Amino acid sequence: xxxxxxxxxxxxxxxxxxxxxxxxxxxxxxxxxxxxxxxxxxxxxxxxxxxxxxxxxxxxxxxxxxxxxxxxxxxxxxxxxxxxxxxxxxxxxxxxxxxxxxxxxxxxxxxxxxxxxxxxxxxxxxxxxxxxxxxxxxxxxxxxxxxxxxxxxxxxxxxxxxxxxxxxxxxxxxxxxxxxxxxxxxxxxxxxxxxxxxxxxxxxxxxxxxxxxxxxxxxxxxxxxxxxxxxxxxxxxxxxxxxxxxxxxxxxxxxxxxxxxxxxxxxxxxxxxxxxxxxxxxxxxxxxxxxxxxxxxxxxxxxxxxxxxxxxxx
Numbered sequence: 440x441x442x443x444x445x446x447x448x449x450x451x452x453x454x455x456x457x458x459x460x461x462x463x464x465x466x467x468x469x470x471x472x473x474x475x476x477x478x479x480x481x482x483x484x485x486x487x488x489x490x491x492x493x494x495x496x497x498x499x500x501x502x503x504x505x506x507x508x509x510x511x512x513x514x515x516x517x518x519x520x521x522x523x524x525x526x527x528x529x530x531x532x533x534x535x536x537x538x539x540x541x542x543x544x545x546x547x548x549x550x551x552x553x554x555x556x557x558x559x560x561x562x563x564x565x566x567x568x569x570x571x572x573x574x575x576x577x578x579x580x581x582x583x584x585x586x587x588x589x590x591x592x593x594x595x596x597x598x599x600x601x602x603x604x605x606x607x608x609x610x611x612x613x614x615x616x617x618x619x620x621x622x623x624x625x626x627x628x629x630x631x632x633x634x635x636x637x638x639x640x641x642x643x644x645x646x647x648x649x650x651x652x653x654x655x656x657x658x659x660x661x662x663x664x665x666x667x668x669x670x671x672x673x674x675x676x677x678x679x680x681x682x683x684x685x686x687x688x689x690x691x692x693x694x695x696x697x698x699x700x701x702x703x704x705x706x707x708x709x710x711x712x713x714x715x716x717x718x719x720x721x722x723x724x725x726x727x728x729x730x731x732x733x734x735x736x737x738x739x740x741x742x743x744x745x746x747x748x749x750x751x752x753x
Contacts, residue, residue, distance in 0.1 A: 442670075442673065442674045442742065443674075443752060444673065445676075445752065446548070446674070446675055446676030446677070446752030446753060447623075447672070447673045447674070447675075447676045448676075449548040449676055450547060450548045450620060450623075450672075450676040450677070451620060451623035451624050451632075452624065453544060453548050453620070453624075454538070454540070454544070454620060454621060454624045455538065455539065455540060457537070457538045457539055457540075458538055458540075458620075458621050458624050458625070459625070460622075460625055462537050462538060463617075463618070463621040463622070463625075465533075465537055466533035466534075466537040466538065466617070466621075467533075467617070467618065469529050469532055469533045469536075469537065470526060470529030470530055470533055470613060470617070471529070472529065473525045473526070473528050473529030473532065474522070474523075474525040474526050474529055475525070476525060477522050477524060477525025477528065478522040478525060481518050481519075481521050481522045482506070482509075482510075482518070482519075482522070485509055485514065485515065485518040486505050486506050486509045489505070489508070489509040489512065489514060489515070490505050490509075510701065511701060511704070512704065513595070513704045513705065516702060516704055516705065517598065517599075517602060520599075520602035520603065520605060520606050521602065521605070523605055523606040523609045523610070524605060524609070526609035526610070526612070526613050527542075527605075527608075527609050527612065530542060530545065530609075530612055530613060530616075530617055533617070534617075545612050545616035545617055545620060545678070546612075546616070546677065546678050546679070547675075547676055547677035547678060547679070547753050548676055548677075548753070549677070549753055551753075552677070552678065552679045552682065553675060553677040553679030553680065553750075553753040554679060555679075555750075556675055556677060556679035556680035556683065556750045556751075556753065557679040557680065557682050557683035558683060559680065559683065559741060559748045559749075559750050560671065560679070560680040560681065560682065560683030560684035560685075560686075560687065560741065560750070561683035561684065561686055561687045562683075562687070562748060563684065563687070563737050563740040563741050563748050564683070564684045564685075564686075564687030564688050564691075564737055565687045565690075565691065566740065567733045567734075567736045567737045567740065568687060568688060568691040568733070569691075570733060570736065571729055571730070571732075571733040572691070572695075572696050574729045574732075575698075575710065575726070575729060576710075578722065578725050578726070578729070579710070579711050579722070581710065581711040582696065582708050582709070582710050582711075583708065583709050584707070584708060584709075585697070585703060585705075585706045585707050585708055585709050586704075587704065587705060587706070587707070589707075592694070592705065592707060595705055596694070599690075599693055599694060599705055600686075600690065603686060603689050603690055603693055604682075604686055606689065607682065607685035607686045607688075607689050608678075608682050608685075608686075610640070610685065611668070611678050611681045611682055611685055612678065614636040614637075614639065614640045614665075615636065615668055615669060615672050615678060615681050616678050618635070618636040618639070619632055619633065619636050619669065619672065622635060622636070633666075633669045633673075636665075636669075637662060637665045637666060637669060638662075640661070640665050641658050641661050641662045641665060642658075644657060644658060644661050645658065646713075646714055648714040649713060649714045650718065650723075652718065652719075652720045652722075652723035653713050653714070653718050653723055653726075655723060655727070656723035656724065656726040656727035656730070657713065657726075657730075659727040659730060659731065660726065660727055660729075660730025660731065660733075660734075661730075663730055663731045663734040663735075664688065664730065664733075664734045664737075666734070667684070667734045667735075667737050667738045668681045668684060668685065670738060670742070671684065671738075671741060671742075671750065674742060674750065674752070675750055675751070675752050675753050676752055676753055677752075677753035679753065680741065680750050684737065684741075692706070693705055693706065694706060694707065695707055695708065696708045696709070696710050697709050697710065698710050698711075698712060698713050699712055699713060699714065700712040700714060700715070713726075
């Protein structure tokens with residue numbers, strides 16, 4: 440697969456002179472501040488409303504603490520997704536006040552999302568996620584029907600899709616947009632402009648409740664997927680494909696088969712949670728291998744010249 444770098448060259452050269460490493464660091468701090476403030480606001484507000492509702496309905500005292508019970512509820516999951524709006528707010532503020540650029544400049548040189556690319560990225564990852572789930576089922580065939588009814592699942596389908604899009608697009612705008620674009624504008628070494636955002640993005644997925652082996656395999660899988668997302672931005676000079684691909688990945692876990700106990704409220708099926716006990720080191724190696732294979736297949740579907748889902752420069 441030969442990738443024409445012309446589109447990415449236009450994208451990396453699009454920032455103005457105010458995009459310096461120091462300003463980029465300052466802007467990132469602003470984004471993190473807005474993200475944390477929004478998360479704290481919706482968490483405290485949501486927990487308070489949840490406790491008041493439990494008292495008013497006679498639901499009884501919290502079993503694992505008010506915050507833990509709230510986050511484990513369907514309302515808590517929706518609230519957690521809303522908190523990612525803080526990233527978009529922070530990016531808007533940083534772009535306008537620090538760099539004097541419009542927020543749309545992060546999307547691509549055209550300042551418009553490539554919707555054909557978005558759709559292709561979504562379809563490709565839904566296909567590879569299905570393959571990944573088949574392989575994971577072969578590894579550990581402990582899948583149970585989720586507690587959510589089909590009618591309730593359909594009722595929450597649109598809100599979950601929209602909120603998952605809010606979450607995934609905000610992460611892409613920050614890690615494959617703001618950071619990657621700004622670093623690539625100043626540094627030619629891909630280990631810097633691609634490697635640093637990839638490491639930061641992967642590190643955020645560390646789980647204190649999982650074993651070291653499972654954390655390692657999850658981080659390897661996420662890093663391989665993030666590398667493919669970076670490659671897609673490089674090939675198209677636009678975040679559209681990454682938006683769609685990331686959305687497809689998260690929707691599979693939110694709505695179809697959940698592998699995390701804390702996010703299984705809306706999933707039709709629940710697999711054995713990765714943060715649970717009993718996983719061996721060999722299991723972790725196989726899970727990482729499945730993640731890498733899935734990511735490679737995604738790259739082939741979206742970049743191979745003969746693929747019907749091949750994306751093109753925006």
